[in-house]
Amino acid sequence: MKKFQSLENFSNKSSLSLIKKPSVEIKERVRYSETDRMGLAHNKNYLEWFEIGRTEFCRHQNIPYSEIEARGYYLVVVEAYCKYRKPLGYDDEFNIKVILDQLTPKKAVFKYELLKDSKIIASGYTVHIVTNSKTEVCSLPADIIEKIKAIKP
Amino acid sequence: MKKFQSLENFSNKSSLSLIKKPSVEIKERVRYSETDRMGLAHNKNYLEWFEIGRTEFCRHQNIPYSEIEARGYYLVVVEAYCKYRKPLGYDDEFNIKVILDQLTPKKAVFKYELLKDSKIIASGYTVHIVTNSKTEVCSLPADIIEKIKAIKP
Amino acid sequence: MKKFQSLENFSNKSSLSLIKKPSVEIKERVRYSETDRMGLAHNKNYLEWFEIGRTEFCRHQNIPYSEIEARGYYLVVVEAYCKYRKPLGYDDEFNIKVILDQLTPKKAVFKYELLKDSKIIASGYTVHIVTNSKTEVCSLPADIIEKIKAIKP
Amino acid sequence: MKKFQSLENFSNKSSLSLIKKPSVEIKERVRYSETDRMGLAHNKNYLEWFEIGRTEFCRHQNIPYSEIEARGYYLVVVEAYCKYRKPLGYDDEFNIKVILDQLTPKKAVFKYELLKDSKIIASGYTVHIVTNSKTEVCSLPADIIEKIKAIKP
Numbered sequence: 053m054k055k056f057q058s059l060e061n062f063s064n065k066s067s068l069s070l071i072k073k074p075s076v077e078i079k080e081r082v083r084y085s086e087t088d089r090m091g092l093a094h095n096k097n098y099l100e101w102f103e104i105g106r107t108e109f110c111r112h113q114n115i116p117y118s119e120i121e122a123r124g125y126y127l128v129v130v131e132a133y134c135k136y137r138k139p140l141g142y143d144d145e146f147n148i149k150v151i152l153d154q155l156t157p158k159k160a161v162f163k164y165e166l167l168k169d170s171k172i173i174a175s176g177y178t179v180h181i182v183t184n185s186k187t188e189v190c191s192l193p194a195d196i197i198e199k200i201k202a203i204k205p
Numbered sequence: 206m207k208k209f210q211s212l213e214n215f216s217n218k219s220s221l222s223l224i225k226k227p228s229v230e231i232k233e234r235v236r237y238s239e240t241d242r243m244g245l246a247h248n249k250n251y252l253e254w255f256e257i258g259r260t261e262f263c264r265h266q267n268i269p270y271s272e273i274e275a276r277g278y279y280l281v282v283v284e285a286y287c288k289y290r291k292p293l294g295y296d297d298e299f300n301i302k303v304i305l306d307q308l309t310p311k312k313a314v315f316k317y318e319l320l321k322d323s324k325i326i327a328s329g330y331t332v333h334i335v336t337n338s339k340t341e342v343c344s345l346p347a348d349i350i351e352k353i354k355a356i357k358p
Numbered sequence: 359m360k361k362f363q364s365l366e367n368f369s370n371k372s373s374l375s376l377i378k379k380p381s382v383e384i385k386e387r388v389r390y391s392e393t394d395r396m397g398l399a400h401n402k403n404y405l406e407w408f409e410i411g412r413t414e415f416c417r418h419q420n421i422p423y424s425e426i427e428a429r430g431y432y433l434v435v436v437e438a439y440c441k442y443r444k445p446l447g448y449d450d451e452f453n454i455k456v457i458l459d460q461l462t463p464k465k466a467v468f469k470y471e472l473l474k475d476s477k478i479i480a481s482g483y484t485v486h487i488v489t490n491s492k493t494e495v496c497s498l499p500a501d502i503i504e505k506i507k508a509i510k511p
Numbered sequence: 512m513k514k515f516q517s518l519e520n521f522s523n524k525s526s527l528s529l530i531k532k533p534s535v536e537i538k539e540r541v542r543y544s545e546t547d548r549m550g551l552a553h554n555k556n557y558l559e560w561f562e563i564g565r566t567e568f569c570r571h572q573n574i575p576y577s578e579i580e581a582r583g584y585y586l587v588v589v590e591a592y593c594k595y596r597k598p599l600g601y602d603d604e605f606n607i608k609v610i611l612d613q614l615t616p617k618k619a620v621f622k623y624e625l626l627k628d629s630k631i632i633a634s635g636y637t638v639h640i641v642t643n644s645k646t647e648v649c650s651l652p653a654d655i656i657e658k659i660k661a662i663k664p
Contacts, residue, residue: 084413084423085247085406089240089295092646095588095637096238096558100391103555107390107449117390118449129554133592139646142242143413143424178554187551187598237566237576238559245493248435248484249405253544256402260543260602270543271602282401286439292493296566296577331401340398340445391553395546395601402544448548 074203075151076112078105082144093140098174099132102164105150106178109162115199125192127160127180134176138168146173155201157191158182227356228304229265230320231258235297246293251327252285255317258303259331262315268352278345280313280333287329291321299326308354310344311335380509381457382418383473384411388450399446404480405438408470411456412484415468421505431498433466433486440482444474452479461507463497464488533662534610535571537564541603552599557633558591561623564609565637568621574658584651586619586639593635597627605632614660616650617641 080101088094106127110117120127140146146168154161160180166173184190192200233254241247259280263270273280293299299321307314313333319326337343345353386407394400412433416423426433446452452474460467466486472479490496498506539560547553565586569576579586599605605627613620619639625632643649651659 083406084241084409085249087242088237089244090585091242094238095591096555099555099558100389103390126549130595132554136589143422236559237562243432248438249402252402252405253542256543279396283442285401289436296575390547391555393548394543395550397548400544
């Protein structure tokens with residue numbers, strides 16, 4: 053799984069990633085309702101946390117996702133993957149790190165890491181296609197691409 | 206709370222409810238993801254179960270809720286109440302009973318009971334106003350009201 | 359406290375609440391996954407927001423809810439009510455205000471307001487009984503009650 | 512992506528799967544609360560549907576998952592993948608097909624397909640490790656393995 057290997061690389065910060073990618077890191081907490089009877093955060097919430105990360109990523113890039121949709125473009129999820137490494141419990145505070153891995157006018161790939169006390173709790177990726185409001189495939193305009201791709205301090 | 210008292214009445218089946226109201230009863234099961242770390246179904250799911258009940262109620266009345274929305278009418282929830290009487294656990298099978306308590310062109314009140322082994326697990330109600338797709342208040346047309354109000358065998 | 363008074367009023371409480379009650383106010387945002395096909399936040403999320411509010415209320419009172427549970431006490435929801443006054447959409451930022459309305463060793467009542475741009479979006483309450491981990495009714499010890507009831511600046 | 516390729520094989524039914532694997536297929540409907548403001552089922556629900564599928568798979572194998580947990584064994588999700596092929600909307604009826612792809616005392620792999628009108632809506636897999644109630648790795652006993660692996664008519 054090549055994609056996931058490259059995620060590994062960035063995760064371990066070991067690496068030769070010469071090209072810096074746009075990213076953001078935000079804090080979240082596990083809600084009581086997000087736990088299940090094992091006492092831990094349920095697996096489906098991770099996809100929701102990835103999405104919160106994307107929302108904050110877009111805001112950080114000065115192009116709120118609501119604005120992208122208002123202009124008629126939707127980044128529809130066509131693939132999602134998560135590797136659950138360590139458990140999270142109620143009220144645990146953790147970080148969501150989002151990296152834009154690829155972006156073309158028709159496709160985006162985001163990678164994610166959840167971190168707690170600097171340890172990787174989970175990692176994953178989502179693949180998106182660009183559609184209009186009728187879920188017909190289309191292309192992101194250049195100005196939106198430029199904003200999403202900008203490297204921020 | 207007058208409303209809840211009248212709910213109590215119907216709950217205890219004691220009563221003199223001379224006027225039969227349209228109702229439906231369906232089966233559901235508690236999903237793993239619906240439990241929390243107490244080991245029981247989380248309180249927010251009950252509102253989702255009430256909603257599943259409304260969906261099946263409308264279908265039973267030969268006017269699927271998706272059809273009501275397709276015609277431009279929305280039954281927006283403006284109040285929701287639930288009394289949690291007994292806990293539900295993972296994989297528990299229970300019944301959702303939905304009763305149309307009131308219906309005018311501008312407002313609907315549904316009452317609910319969740320039952321397990323003929324015992325009342327929870328009861329509640331929701332109040333709805335009728336809006337168009339822009340959430341402007343409007344009135345349900347006569348043919349929809351007639352269908353929703355019809356007493357079915 | 360005008361807003362809170364209006365909550366009191368709608369709740370059927372009499373009025374001039376001379377006694378200040380412990381409270382907390384936090385910020386939240388509507389997640390994409392919390393919207394439904396009407397384009398607005400789904401009604402069940404409000405109960406989850408009330409719960410996030412309780413978590414932050416307990417932390418603010420220096421007795422994190424996880425600590426209360428670690429000591430063997432559970433504040434089980436037995437009633438929940440919400441009045442939905444104005445809609446919330448994706449990415450809307452709003453405040454959750456939580457007020458401890460009543461607390462005895464065996465019972466707690468919390469009241470809530472959701473506010474956006476100083477306007478009340480929703481209001482509601484939850485009633486809780488105190489149980490042990492086997493959901494048997496029990497009493498909160500004095501030191502926990504004292505902490506929960508303390509008026510904080 | 513070896514795993515996904517093998518998933519592809521089973522998805523396309525092209526293949527020479529000489530070894531029949533235990534499986535089950537159940538019906539579900541998209542709940543209103545499972546849609547988002549795009550008007551379609553939100554991506555996180557698919558993991559919940561996979562889980563409902565596992566619950567019904569275990570029941571079908573005469574070893575309800577609640578019984579597995581009651582005996583002290585947990586099938587903890589360590590990886591989840593979903594490919595979203597076609598959208599699902601409110602009230603859409605679809606089938607969840609679950610196949611036990613691998614089972615050893617310490618690990619299980621399930622594959623899934625969501626089908627609507629015989630068309631594949633989504634496919635995916637989950638990888639599980641076996642733990643005790645303290646999330647320590649352990650091994651499933653032989654009798655449980657035998658039941659889970661049994662080919663049913």
